[in-house]
Amino acid sequence: MAAPVVTRPATSPSVEDDRARRRQSMEEIAQWARWVVTACLVLAVVGLIVLTVVWWNDSNREAQSQTQWDEVYKALKDKNKPEEQIPALESVAGKVKGTAAHAYVLMRLGNLYFKEGTNPAKSKEDQVKALSNAKSSFDLIATQEPYANNKTSMGQTFAPFALEGEALVLEQQQDYDGAIKLLDEKLKDWESHPLYSKMSAQLGRLYYLRSLKRENKADKDKDCELARAKLSEVLRPFDSINSKTPDGDIPPEYRSAWREQADYIRSLVSGFGKALPDGKAPPVKQPPAPVPPPGATAPVPPVTPTPATPARAADTKSEPKKEEPKKDDTKPAEKK
Numbered sequence: 001m002a003a004p005v006v007t008r009p010a011t012s013p014s015v016e017d018d019r020a021r022r023r024q025s026m027e028e029i030a031q032w033a034r035w036v037v038t039a040c041l042v043l044a045v046v047g048l049i050v051l052t053v054v055w056w057n058d059s060n061r062e063a064q065s066q067t068q069w070d071e072v073y074k075a076l077k078d079k080n081k082p083e084e085q086i087p088a089l090e091s092v093a094g095k096v097k098g099t100a101a102h103a104y105v106l107m108r109l110g111n112l113y114f115k116e117g118t119n120p121a122k123s124k125e126d127q128v129k130a131l132s133n134a135k136s137s138f139d140l141i142a143t144q145e146p147y148a149n150n151k152t153s154m155g156q157t158f159a160p161f162a163l164e165g166e167a168l169v170l171e172q173q174q175d176y177d178g179a180i181k182l183l184d185e186k187l188k189d190w191e192s193h194p195l196y197s198k199m200s201a202q203l204g205r206l207y208y209l210r211s212l213k214r215e216n217k218a219d220k221d222k223d224c225e226l227a228r229a230k231l232s233e234v235l236r237p238f239d240s241i242n243s244k245t246p247d248g249d250i251p252p253e254y255r256s257a258w259r260e261q262a263d264y265i266r267s268l269v270s271g272f273g274k275a276l277p278d279g280k281a282p283p284v285k286q287p288p289a290p291v292p293p294p295g296a297t298a299p300v301p302p303v304t305p306t307p308a309t310p311a312r313a314a315d316t317k318s319e320p321k322k323e324e325p326k327k328d329d330t331k332p333a334e335k336k
Contacts, residue, residue, distance in 0.1 A: 075088040089109050092105060135173075138162045139166050160193050202258075234262060
């Protein structure tokens with residue numbers, strides 16, 4: 001019986017199997033490529049649609065904004081006096097509500113009302129009413145959305161100035177508690193704004209003004225301490241600049257009226273130094289009179305001659321002469 005023949009598998013794949021695997025790989029790659037291309041086309045279409053929508057919204061928003069500012073311009077056209085501008089601004093405020101143009105209208109109204117409220121030519125009733133209207137206009141921008149949002153351009157443009165204006169109105173009304181509360185609550189939202197230092201100095205001034213109305217010494221000292229701390233915090237950078245200048249004066253680019261006022265109020269609430277511990281200058285001592293040596297005659301103090309009072313000039317006008325009897329120029333008749 002013959003031995004069976006054993007066949008072994010080939011050690012390398014055949015050419016047909018290799019081609020089949022390559023063909024299968026190419027089909028898989030082509031399939032994935034189709035999905036990738038389809039996804040890219042879909043993304044491109046979606047992106048184009050989004051860009052179109054954004055462009056349309058921007059164009060529409062720009063057109064609406066232009067229309068709103070045109071309304072404000074037409075309302076104020078040819079109106080130069082405050083008594084003409086105030087009714088015009090009040091009439092257009094409702095048409096542009098909730099927009100940057102509305103914030104501008106409210107700021108303009110607040111400033112006009114504040115000027116009327118501080119105008120001494122106005123009556124007391126008109127001043128009180130104008131200050132109340134100014135407070136309402138400023139408060140809407142300083143505390144209400146979307147105007148008071150510190151993350152929007154509209155908020156950055158209008159809200160800090162409205163906050164300063166409302167605090168000034170409350171200060172004018174002598175409502176120092178309300179002004180201090182307002183700045184304490186809202187000032188922290190504007191630490192990066194250029195108006196922050198000025199409003200901080202305003203808060204220090206309010207503490208000082210409130211201390212003047214305090215009757216209790218402890219409350220008065222507390223307000224003075226708060227004013228001194230706030231003003232020192234605001235003026236610290238300028239103090240360092242001042243110390244570096246040769247003549248000890250603030251450079252012109254750092255000078256401003258509110259800094260000079262803040263520096264003056266800080267000097268009022270600061271404690272007295274060692275030279276004047278009680279805040280009063282010592283009386284001026286008169287030098288002692290020189291003592292004459294023994295046997296010398298004390299000098300007689302010079303006598304300041306008193307100028308003689310000039311006599312009153314006599315009236316040069318002569319009295320009218322008495323009328324003399326008129327001489328009879330006629331010669332007596334000669335005797336015959």
